[in-house]
Amino acid sequence: MSSTKTPSSTLSPPVLKSLKLNSSGLGQSATSKEQPAPVSSKLQAPTLSTLKISTPKFSSPKLATPKLSFSLGGDNSTITTKPSSAKPSSKLSTPKLNFSLGETITKPNLKPAAWSPSATPLVLVKRESETHDSMSFTFAAADQALFDFKPGQFVTLAVKIENKTHYRAYSISSAPQQKQLRLTIKRVPDGLVSNWLADNLSIGDSLSALNIAGQFNSSDCKHKSKLLLISAGCGITPVMSIAKTLLAHNSDADIEFLHCARDKDNVIFHDEMQTLLTQYSNFKVQLLLENSDGFASFSANDNTNEKTNSRALSHQTGMVSADVIRQLYPDLNQRTIFLCGPVGFMKAVENIAQESDFDMANFFQESFTPAADNKQQDQISSGATETSVMLHVPDFAVEAEVIQGSLLLDALEKHGVPVIGACRAGVCGSCKCKVTKGSVTSTSTETLTEEDVEQGFVLACSSTLRDDVTVALS
Ligand code: FES
Incomplete structure (x- = not known):
């Protein structure tokens, strides 16, 4: 990103x-x-x-x-x-x-200046636990500038760990035009950066950032006043930013929010959703839990008055399916859908929408796949075929033999080419580079234009080496 x-x-x-x-x-x-x-x-x-x-x-x-x-x-x-x-x-x-x-x-x-990521570091002002394995980090700009972004976008952090800088893109869970920027980050098993942030980042620490970007946002994606926001797991982060912004600025919006989680202990922003429910009558939330044991008491803890009780979070047990979607949202085809979650979950929702004759011009999605660490990427690479191909990067004097089918991003990093892989999921564009000779197989061209693709640009995190290739950084 x-x-x-x-x-x-x-x-x-x-x-x-x-x-x-x-x-x-x-x-x-x-x-x-x-x-x-x-x-x-x-x-x-x-x-x-x-x-x-x-x-x-x-x-x-x-x-x-x-x-x-x-x-x-x-x-x-x-x-x-x-x-x-x-x-x-x-x-x-x-x-x-x-x-x-x-x-x-x-x-x-006087409007305060907008934050310039390349000029001003982020300073951590608050950290709070959301679930047992996720937490929110709230940052302010060192110069008190406003964070000017579109709801749904992400920021790329540059995190220095043991003298090496790692870039990771994280969705923003706060609303724009605030003096604080909140990122909600889930620990990834063996994840280098997510775990380092959770274990080491303290109030007052500063971090550098590269930029704020992202095409999945409710400013650029034209939407109706009736919306269905769908998320799963940590995919709730950009969707929460979209929900809060729409509620604050579109009083005529009719916003349904469906969030899926494993169980009650894995519902991120439970309290915040409850608060929004009490504030906005045009907002409805439905939780879909694979295992909802104990959910009643969990939800009731927050319902301290009659008004709140009447607007309590609703929940169902089960997985996302066509039946559930149609039952909950009989007016589905009148809505715009914003969707974010793991790849398999999103594919399931996309299929349901298509089977329901949903107009896909009103369907916006962003895959949320937590960035894997280098160890995981190495494992992916080593699972490839053992045939070797040559990687040439003339600008950095790299001539290396690598395994055919390796991820281009891994191969570049392994041989010291300073490519930035912020999301490692094909959505941020930071790893864009140009294949000037040879060929790769790409699974994502999300941030590339048709012209880019024609000229040979690829996303290194989403491209595997097919044969000998020569690469230039963009
Ligand atoms: S690292 Fe984000 S698109 Fe490749």
């Missing part, structure tokens, strides 16, 4: 504090690296009776943000350009103020 952006630095716009103007108007601008906000052109330039400029101390010597004190015609008012705690940068957006004389402006409508 990624592509690399050129690093750039950003500076939060200056915070303008309460400003009261009287009929004598506002003073002239001062000469400094950062100008105070321009005022409406309707105002006549007044005379400053007092102008003091003092330079506060900053860690960066390059951009000093001055504190400007104005005394306006005897009515003392102050504009303070307040430095952000983050590193200053050259990218300063200048706020505009529109006001009339004598009007008190308490809070200018």
Whole structure:
């Protein structure tokens, strides 16, 4: 889930504090690296009776943000350009103020800067357990910027473990335009990064990230006002972001949420779904549990009043099937479906939709396959046929013999080619590279355009070597 952006630095716009103007108007601008906000052109330039400029101390010597004190015609008012705690940068957006004389402006409508992953690390501010093997990590940007993403997208983290950086893409489970970004991560058996994060990441630790991306999102995927959100296991993470955003911004939306899990102990976001149920009458949740023993008491713990009881989470025992879907959603064909879960589960739901004559233009899905660690990938590779083929990567002077049928991503990593495999599931695009000679077998071209495919681009995590190949990183 990624592509690399050129690093750039950003500076939060200056915070303008309460400003009261009287009929004598506002003073002239001062000469400094950062100008105070321009005022409406309707105002006549007044005379400053007092102008003091003092330079506060900053860690960066390059951009000093001055504190400007104005005394306006005897009515003392102050504009303070307040430095952000983050590193200053050259990218300063200048706020505009529109006001009339004598009007008190308490809070200018300044939108905080959007987070730039390549410029600002994430700082962990909260971690909470969701189930016995999954937890949510809430991050803030070091410069307090807003996280600007589309509900359903993912972020690629760069996690350094024993001096080696590993890239992993994780779906975002919070809603956009917040100052916090929540990732909900499930431990993968033998998974290097997921387990390292769960065992080692502490409050105050920072992590680098590459980007936010993803085509599976409710902003770009055109949808109806009636929706059916379906998830299984940890596939609930992007779907929860979609649900919360739609509920917050689409009061006319009719949102049904079907979540499948093994049992009550594996229901991620149980309490959060319960809370959303009490807040939004246009939201319904159905849990489908393979084993629902003990579910009644589990759910009842959260139902402390009559209102909540009437909107309690409903559940059924069983696996997803055409009968269950048709029984629960007789109006299925009037809805848009967003689906995320393990591959087998998604295939089953897709088949049910097709058998039900569902218009697949209204069907959006993203496979959620937890990133396997290198050990698992090696095992996959070693299961391939023993015939050898040659891997050439001229840009990195690689000429290596590898087993035919090996995963291209594994082969590149094994021979020191700095390819990034963030999702290892063919959905993020970070491992895009070009096969200039020879051929591979690809199971996913999800993030590639037709033109990319024609030109020989492939996703290394989803391509196995068929014969001798020459590869260039994109
Ligand atoms: S690593 Fe994400 S598409 Fe290959």
